[in-house]
Amino acid sequence: MSNRSVVPFGPQHPVLPEPIHLDLVLEDEVVVDAIPSIGFVHRGLEKLVEVKDFNEMAYVAERICGICSYGHGFGYCDAVEHIMNIEIPPRAQYLRTILFEMSRLHSHMLWFGLLADGFGFESLFMDAWRIREKLLDMLEEATGGRVIFSINKIGGMRRDIPKEMLKSFRQRLEDLTEDLKVTVRTLLEDPAVKSRLSGVGVLTADEVETLGAAGPFLRGSGIRRDSRKLGYLAYDDIDFDIITHNDGDTYARTYVRAMEILQSVDIIKQAIEKTPAGEVDVPVKGFPNGEYMTRIEQPRGEACYYVKANGKKFLERMRVRTPTFANIPALTASLRGSELADIPILILAIDPCISCTER
Amino acid sequence: MKLSKSPWLLHYDASSCNGCDIEVLAATTPRFDVERFGIINTGNPKHADILVITGGVNNQAKSVVKQIYSQMPEPKVVVAAGICACDGGIFKDCYNIMGGVDKVIPVDVYVPGCAVRPEALIDGVVKALAILDQKRDAMKSHAACEINYDKNSDTKEKNQA
Numbered sequence: 001m002s003n004r005s006v007v008p009f010g011p012q013h014p015v016l017p018e019p020i021h022l023d024l025v026l027e028d029e030v031v032v033d034a035i036p037s038i039g040f041v042h043r044g045l046e047k048l049v050e051v052k053d054f055n056e057m058a059y060v061a062e063r064i065c066g067i068c069s070y071g072h073g074f075g076y077c078d079a080v081e082h083i084m085n086i087e088i089p090p091r092a093q094y095l096r097t098i099l100f101e102m103s104r105l106h107s108h109m110l111w112f113g114l115l116a117d118g119f120g121f122e123s124l125f126m127d128a129w130r131i132r133e134k135l136l137d138m139l140e141e142a143t144g145g146r147v148i149f150s151i152n153k154i155g156g157m158r159r160d161i162p163k164e165m166l167k168s169f170r171q172r173l174e175d176l177t178e179d180l181k182v183t184v185r186t187l188l189e190d191p192a193v194k195s196r197l198s199g200v201g202v203l204t205a206d207e208v209e210t211l212g213a214a215g216p217f218l219r220g221s222g223i224r225r226d227s228r229k230l231g232y233l234a235y236d237d238i239d240f241d242i243i244t245h246n247d248g249d250t251y252a253r254t255y256v257r258a259m260e261i262l263q264s265v266d267i268i269k270q271a272i273e274k275t276p277a278g279e280v281d282v283p284v285k286g287f288p289n290g291e292y293m294t295r296i297e298q299p300r301g302e303a304c305y306y307v308k309a310n311g312k313k314f315l316e317r318m319r320v321r322t323p324t325f326a327n328i329p330a331l332t333a334s335l336r337g338s339e340l341a342d343i344p345i346l347i348l349a350i351d352p353c354i355s356c357t358e359r
Numbered sequence: 360m361k362l363s364k365s366p367w368l369l370h371y372d373a374s375s376c377n378g379c380d381i382e383v384l385a386a387t388t389p390r391f392d393v394e395r396f397g398i399i400n401t402g403n404p405k406h407a408d409i410l411v412i413t414g415g416v417n418n419q420a421k422s423v424v425k426q427i428y429s430q431m432p433e434p435k436v437v438v439a440a441g442i443c444a445c446d447g448g449i450f451k452d453c454y455n456i457m458g459g460v461d462k463v464i465p466v467d468v469y470v471p472g473c474a475v476r477p478e479a480l481i482d483g484v485v486k487a488l489a490i491l492d493q494k495r496d497a498m499k500s501h502a503a504c505e506i507n508y509d510k511n512s513d514t515k516e517k518n519q520a
């Protein structure tokens with residue numbers, strides 16, 4: 001008869017850049033249950049709508065999370081713009097698309113490095129973060145910030161990205177592509193990596209669907225769902241496919257994210273080609289009145305932004321539903337039955353973002 | 360400047376938006392590469408000299424921060440990274456935020472910025488190192504820590520006598 005024991009995992013743990021706590025119930029080496037407890041980074045920023053007006057909230061929304069900051073800022077602005085019936089100019093739509101994909105790219109590279117570090121592939125970690133710095137350079141040139149951009153405002157963008165800069169981005173991405181391909185290939189084809197990831201934490205399409213997972217977690221089990229296909233911003237005019245994998249294991253999730261890195265480069269290049277000339281913002285008058293929910297595809301999956309306004313300077317409610325929160329039930333399901341040593345990899349493979357989860 | 364030792368860092372996210380955390384990590388990767396000075400981001404409080412802490416600390420993180428701090432061996436220095444860690448920053452008005460790391464544990468170096476830039480953070484760590492030296496010297500000069508070998512041999516002889 002084997003004995004049960006409980007191993008606490010986190011909140012402070014070497015593989016976790018952010019705090020989350022799991023109680024792992026073990027039978028010998030095998031995890032029979034995982035009980036998550038969250039709340040270490042809960043700030044309660046949704047309640048800030050009472051003290052910050054609807055324009056300032058764009059900058060608060062951006063600070064939900066430092067990795068997907070761009071998407072949060074955009075999602076909030078989009079919801080308010082819909083309430084106020086603001087049509088943002090085509091150039092701004094395209095620039096937003098370009099920056100969104102850039103931020104997805106930097107987020108995926110960050111995940112890439114952390115995952116490699118998670119199973120001890122230190123040099124790959126460093127390599128991914130070296131490439132990521134080049135992406136951050138571009139983002140900094142365009143927006144002025146490395147992680148917090150604050151370039152979106154209600155009604156468009158705070159500043160334009162000049163034509164020459166876009167051209168240079170195109171060239172620099174072209175130069176980076178080879179580097180990116182080599183790095184991605186290393187992760188996906190290295191036999192040691194493969195044996196570490198394949199067959200670990202398998203969830204079927206049915207399971208992930210019922211447990212409500214989002215993003216690459218979902219697509220890694222063969223479900224074709226990507227909110228970018230809803231056609232917001234300029235995504236309708238851009239030619240891209242939803243990347244999926246049918247195995248449903250950690251390798252499949254890794255594959256989806258890694259291939260999305262290369263896909264994002266392609267999307268940015270297409271968007272730069274098609275960016276029209278013109279204004280990047282429209283004047284905003286009055287206060288919002290009404291409610292709206294925006295759905296967008298963040299690097300980790302679908303995020304929803306609900307805004308309710310009542311014609312005053314301060315909103316009545318803002319509510320955000322983030323992908324990692326949706327992924328936690330499926331994550332704990334995938335932990336059950338796996339070995340203790342695989343736990344860090346399983347957690348890192350869904351690219352958890354605790355700040356988003358707890359807000 | 361001469362480093363008196365290669366300090367090991369412990370990083371903890373005490374209710375930040377994690378923008379500052381990724382910048383702390385970025386400081387150890389090839390562009391900034393503090394690892395070339397032997398400055399390592401360790402995961403173990405018992406190995407750490409400098410605690411780099413981000414975020415405004417919420418009620419649940421409070422006890423964790425205190426515990427990590429108490430597990431670190433003396434001498435130790437605390438660096439508050441980002442404006443949230445300095446005084447709560449944009450989240451200052453949130454119901455759950457204490458408003459700065461110094462409400463919970465003593466802070467030696469404040470590095471502002473939203474997010475903190477890796478250059479600024481490295482500067483902060485260098486300042487922390489100077490404080491670490493001072494603290495160590497203070498511990499050495501403390502009489503109880505001084506081992507006087509001559510005196511010891513004296514007592515030995517006396518004991519034998």
Ligand code: SF4
Pocket residue numbers: 063066148375376377378379380413414441442443444448449472473474475
């Ligand atoms: S200072 Fe800014 S970037 Fe850093 S944790 Fe706070 S809100 Fe995030």
